Amino acid sequence: MxxxxxxxxxxxxxxxxxxxxxxxxxxxxxxxxxxxxxxxxxxxxxGGRMSQRRETTGDGKELLFDHGAPFFSVSNCSEAFRLVCEWESRGLIAEWKEKFGSFDCITKTFTETEQEGSNKRYVGVPGMNSIxxxxxxxxxxxxxxxxxxxxxxxxxxxxxxxxxxxxxxxxxxxxxxxxxxxxxxxxxxxxxxxxxxxxxxxxxxxxxxxxxDISVSPCFAVMLAFPQPLSWIPFKGFTVRNSKVLNWVHCDSSKPGRPTTSERWVLHSTAEYAETVIAKTGLKKPSDAVFTKVAEELLEELQNMGLNVPQPLFKKAHRWSFKTVKMLIQR
Ligand SMILES: Cc1cc2nc3c(=O)[nH]c(=O)nc-3n(C[C@H](O)[C@H](O)[C@H](O)COP(=O)(O)OP(=O)(O)OC[C@H]3O[C@@H](n4cnc5c(N)ncnc54)[C@H](O)[C@@H]3O)c2cc1C
Incomplete structure (x- = not known):
């Protein structure tokens, strides 16, 4: 029985x-x-690659970062759209209503990204892991x-x-x-x-x-916190063109439902940069010295763009050994 x-x-x-x-x-x-x-x-x-990372500054202040996928979009006529509407009505997600663009490291200019169709950019609230x-x-x-x-x-x-x-x-x-x-x-x-x-x-x-047969791309994410808003940067999220180091930059604290007590930005490396680091360090978790060097190199690339980016009060790198399936992601 x-x-x-x-x-x-x-x-x-x-x-x-x-x-x-x-x-x-x-x-x-x-x-x-x-x-x-x-x-x-x-x-x-x-949350996996849609998780939220909790960090603390030297003086004990809490910092939250979406250090994986920064947002998602969905096409209006898909089955997923019905789910997204349900999550939005439950307050699990909200539209990230900011201006997005791209920055060209050769011409040192920004271009605004046109929103494709009526696709909105959604984020989890209060963090990407909410769903x-x-x-x-x-x-x-x-x-x-x-x-x-x-x-x-x-x-x-x-x-x-x-x-x-x-x-x-x-x-x-x-x-x-x-x-x-x-x-x-x-x-x-x-x-x-x-x-x-x-x-x-x-x-x-x-x-x-x-x-x-599934081939995947790695990525380093660097989390930065600044004492003051970087309000002169015209876009809250932008792809970086013609850089071997940086691929994406966004202001995490500009997302809806986030604490505004600090100015938080996240940088994503190119897959090429991450592959070069992994070729030297292997797939095991990198040492603190490697993470520190990665954080410095990505920050330096951002600072070299001529955007007057000051020294942050917090910086830390995270490795995603598997960011996306190669060739599937276009921002
Ligand atoms: C930096 C970054 C930027 C991205 N940007 C975008 C974007 O702009 N647009 C987009 O569409 N996508 C983007 N992605 C990809 C997107 O985040 C992923 O495709 C999606 O989140 C994957 O979800 P998943 O559930 O398939 O896998 P995951 O989120 O990776 O979840 C897998 C889970 O399995 C767990 N796990 C693994 N092995 C074991 C085990 N043996 N036992 C128990 N648990 C285990 C892991 O801990 C993990 O939590 C990005 C990803 C990263 C990292």
Missing amino acids: ETSVSVASIARKIAVLGSGISGALCASTIAKTGISVTVFDSARGP CRALCHQPGVESKFGVGVGRVDWLEEENTWRLTSSDGQNLGHFAGVVASDKNIVSSRFTSVTGRPPPLDLNLAPDLRNKVQ
Whole structure:
């Protein structure tokens, strides 16, 4: 009797690996059908590449940065648009109504970016992770943060998946598993951890070939805080043209629903710059000295643009070893 109850309950349980937008949305969609979902994420909180970073200045002042995706857009006639309208009505997102442009490092001039069609730029409120946070806490979804999944095994006799954490703890048995991060099957996992990837894709050769073909771009993000607003810079977000170092710059504190007690900017490196650094340091987490050098080099590039950018009161670099799938992103 006890066995049949537990088998029945496993049949109604799905594990989702990753609480970024794809994992969180998947978990929420499954939970709405009445199936219970457990989300696992090795990070301390939800959001993945749409997360928000909390930092403190030397004198204890809190600083919040969207150091991953700065905003998103959606086309009006898509299924995603319906979701976006719902999130906006719930106050999870808002339109970032600022002027955006591009800066050319050769001519040292700005050009305003024309808004394509009626696409708006949306941001999570109060941080980019707001959508994932809400989806991961809706009824039917249980979320476990700070839990890296180290093994995903198919148990033929029991007809279930068994999950084991990176530190060897049994995470339970599930009828289905959704993996939202390429890391779970990629050799990159082995380069970083020295262990085999959690899911053995030799069990599904077609899928293995497709996943291995996905080529990704890395990026460094540098978070800066200034004592005064840089109000003379004409755009709150701009792409950088003809720079080998900088790709994107935005004023994070200009977004709706953010604290305005400090002036916060985020810089993104080019993929080329990040690849050069990674070629020297490898895929393991860089040392503090490397992060400091990266923060200085990106800041120096910004300061060389002739925009009168003063010394910040806070600067820190973060590495995204996987920013986007190559060639998919155009701002
Ligand atoms: C700097 C930057 C700028 C970007 N700019 C844009 C943009 O302008 N426009 C745009 O459309 N997109 C942009 N992107 C890309 C966009 O952020 C991503 O495509 C999107 O957020 C990916 O969501 P995801 O859920 O697929 O993956 P992720 O957000 O990466 O989520 C995967 C999650 O899985 C977790 N995970 C991985 N392995 C394990 C494990 N073994 N156990 C447990 N958890 C695990 C990770 O911790 C992570 O939280 C940008 C990304 C970055 C980093």
